[in-house]
Amino acid sequence: MSSVEHPLRKYLRPSVEATTFCPGCGDGTVLTSILQAIDELGMTMDDFVFVSGIGCAAWIISPNFNADVLHTTHGRPIAFATGIKLNLPEKKVMVVSGDGDLTAIGGNHLIHAARRNIEMVVICANNGIYGMTGGQVAPTTPREARTITTPYGSLENTFDISRMVQASGASFVARWTTYQPRQLTKSIKKAIQKKGFAFIEVISQCPVQFGAKTGAGSAVEMLEMYRKSSISVKKAVEMSPQEIEDKIVTGEFIDTAKPELCEEIARLKERIRGEG
Amino acid sequence: MENRRVRTGKHFMMGNVACAEGAVAAGCEFAAGYPITPASEIGHTLAKRLLEVGGYFFQTEDEISAICAGIGASWTGKKVFVPTSGPGISLMLENIGFAVGIETPVVLVNIQRGGPTTGAPSMGLQGDMVQPRRGSHGDYEIIALCPSSPQEMFDHTVRAFNLAERYRAPVFVMADAFIGHMREEVTIPEPDELDLTYRRILEKGTDPSTVKVFLDEEVAPMPIFGMGFKTHVTSSCHDEYGNRNLIDPTALDNFIQRLRNKILKHRDEIVQVECDYDNCELALVAYGAVARCAKEAVRVARSKGLNVGYFRVITAWPFPDREVQDLSHKVKKILVLENNSGQYYPYVKAEAAGRAEVEFLPPQILGQVHGLDYVVQKIEEMLR
Numbered sequence: 001m002s003s004v005e006h007p008l009r010k011y012l013r014p015s016v017e018a019t020t021f022c023p024g025c026g027d028g029t030v031l032t033s034i035l036q037a038i039d040e041l042g043m044t045m046d047d048f049v050f051v052s053g054i055g056c057a058a059w060i061i062s063p064n065f066n067a068d069v070l071h072t073t074h075g076r077p078i079a080f081a082t083g084i085k086l087n088l089p090e091k092k093v094m095v096v097s098g099d100g101d102l103t104a105i106g107g108n109h110l111i112h113a114a115r116r117n118i119e120m121v122v123i124c125a126n127n128g129i130y131g132m133t134g135g136q137v138a139p140t141t142p143r144e145a146r147t148i149t150t151p152y153g154s155l156e157n158t159f160d161i162s163r164m165v166q167a168s169g170a171s172f173v174a175r176w177t178t179y180q181p182r183q184l185t186k187s188i189k190k191a192i193q194k195k196g197f198a199f200i201e202v203i204s205q206c207p208v209q210f211g212a213k214t215g216a217g218s219a220v221e222m223l224e225m226y227r228k229s230s231i232s233v234k235k236a237v238e239m240s241p242q243e244i245e246d247k248i249v250t251g252e253f254i255d256t257a258k259p260e261l262c263e264e265i266a267r268l269k270e271r272i273r274g275e276g
Numbered sequence: 277m278e279n280r281r282v283r284t285g286k287h288f289m290m291g292n293v294a295c296a297e298g299a300v301a302a303g304c305e306f307a308a309g310y311p312i313t314p315a316s317e318i319g320h321t322l323a324k325r326l327l328e329v330g331g332y333f334f335q336t337e338d339e340i341s342a343i344c345a346g347i348g349a350s351w352t353g354k355k356v357f358v359p360t361s362g363p364g365i366s367l368m369l370e371n372i373g374f375a376v377g378i379e380t381p382v383v384l385v386n387i388q389r390g391g392p393t394t395g396a397p398s399m400g401l402q403g404d405m406v407q408p409r410r411g412s413h414g415d416y417e418i419i420a421l422c423p424s425s426p427q428e429m430f431d432h433t434v435r436a437f438n439l440a441e442r443y444r445a446p447v448f449v450m451a452d453a454f455i456g457h458m459r460e461e462v463t464i465p466e467p468d469e470l471d472l473t474y475r476r477i478l479e480k481g482t483d484p485s486t487v488k489v490f491l492d493e494e495v496a497p498m499p500i501f502g503m504g505f506k507t508h509v510t511s512s513c514h515d516e517y518g519n520r521n522l523i524d525p526t527a528l529d530n531f532i533q534r535l536r537n538k539i540l541k542h543r544d545e546i547v548q549v550e551c552d553y554d555n556c557e558l559a560l561v562a563y564g565a566v567a568r569c570a571k572e573a574v575r576v577a578r579s580k581g582l583n584v585g586y587f588r589v590i591t592a593w594p595f596p597d598r599e600v601q602d603l604s605h606k607v608k609k610i611l612v613l614e615n616n617s618g619q620y621y622p623y624v625k626a627e628a629a630g631r632a633e634v635e636f637l638p639p640q641i642l643g644q645v646h647g648l649d650y651v652v653q654k655i656e657e658m659l660r
Binding site: 013014015045046049051062063066067068069070071072073076079080081082083084086087088090091108109111112265268269272273 | 305306308327328330332334336337338340341344345346347348349350351352353354356370371374485501502504505506507508509510511512519520
């Protein structure tokens, strides 16, 4: 037996021996990028409370992360995380879940958490489909893509999640693909340090459902597509909407400072104590 | 120093305000809610009162968010309150089951209004009585209390917090618009007269993977967040240590039965009824606002020489099965009064089956108070 241990193994629950991800899944890259960011920041798992919803991406943290982990109901992790953060403002609260969980069934909570600008990191693994339940169309599925519930192709428009979160009032928004783990790790580090609502969308390959159903192919083919289709935010502003249509715009969309909810509440309580 | 949590003294107070004051007195530090008639005054009161004592009332984007934020807050060790009305409970039900599944203390209040659906918001109805018991999917037990006055809105809310903390479980206060909006004398005791319960928390430094922190019928200590426990909390079928297990049928059986037994084994400490039916031929069974009508009807009927008694349900759930059995042994007839089309009645009838004859009497008009003459007349008919 080898005595060499992966440098990030110490962040995983000792009882965990394998992940639940399918071969080729992008969620492993998301998992590694989060732990790499925590490691590079010199933080410990006790600095965090992790929350997830339902779906494949929710199992990135549950049960894998050796930390306080709350695995919740479908769509609601941000609502649970808000209750935790409001009462444990000194801890970092991170939500890790999928696109269906955070933008379809849980879209309202995402919008309002961004609007409140509550300090929280939300990482959305966006595979463009419902993977765990068998490959149904999602709000993030490309138009015309065939899925198990759109056998003739999707008729609906695709959610631009990052733009929506930015428009809702988040302090930090970035999008990367799993082909860009270094950039992703860097943005996660920034998001963790952000005093405000920080959102990261990770375009993540699901070869078993998305790849097979839509014809996008294997994990390698999908990653190759990410490499070819990705353009930077800076480049995108100089391009026409038609030119951007089939591209994945990656990078940091916003990184700004504005009043954060927990700090505002603390300030109010201080004021009331003074008056009382 | 003045105790800002407990407004000791006699007050002329609205039921909903008394409910909010009960929560603050019980040590509530966080409440979450969405505006809804006829429960809004609870949130109005808490918005100011909680800040005065260093807590916070969080107005959420919807009721789903309210229950979820409440459960999240409870896992930081805080006493948590989620007041609403029936439509709000309808939205919360999935996550009320979640609170049961991961053993989270949280107090909910349902100021019941006229339903079904959007119904008549400012009218009182007891239309949601089975909802807390059976509303969330799956097999589970719940605790629900039924206040009959503004005073009990205070007292039962305090007790609901104690039960939630004691059993690591969601507890309901099932009032209605009549009780919520009623104004009466409310006596708030001295702070040291309040008997308050606080949940057991896992001892700092304990590794929760070595200690049973879930599914203990005697109630496990709670491995709350932020203390370095590295707790894994999932509502998916899990074992005593929080490990997910979706493949072993005995694990699911264990998950369901232990959570149920945690409540049922302690039913004697939870169930309360008020009895006054010794040597009576007939007893009225009622709860909440209707219990006031029932009590008055019994008084009037007795003054007419009728041999009638009274059984008030204070704890609706777990169902007072033994108490109803006792009742059905001692009286020949039971009349269940509810301001609905008969929700609690089938449970009473089933429990009394073969012993007492059980009838049901709704008010003449649903959503209105039972008329006194109307109830007394029914008593006379049944005793004829």
